[in-house]
Amino acid sequence: MDFMNRPEExxxxxxxxYRGTSDIxxxxxxxxxxxxxxxxDIGxxxxxxxxxxxxxxVDDEAIIV
Structure with a gap:
């Protein structure tokens, strides 16, 4: 199923x-x-x-590009 075209799904x-990543x-x-x-943040x-x-x-000075 192509979920990328249906953001809610x-x-x-x-x-x-997401939960697994949260644990890590x-x-x-x-x-x-x-x-x-x-x-x-790539992909x-x-x-x-x-x-x-x-x-x-992360440190307060960090930024996302």
Missing amino acids: YAVANAIP VNEFSGELKKMHGKII CGPGNVTYELVLPR
Whole structure:
């Protein structure tokens, strides 16, 4: 099924991988906090994982490009 053309369905289908990523991000939150500079988000669907899970846990000076 081509979820990329139906964002609502894609978001529902992405819930399980999102939870798995959340677990990994939580496990490595100490290491993530040490990261700074630019973060590039390539091919991550709508970008919600980067914005909601990764960005809040990296250095305050980090930016997404």
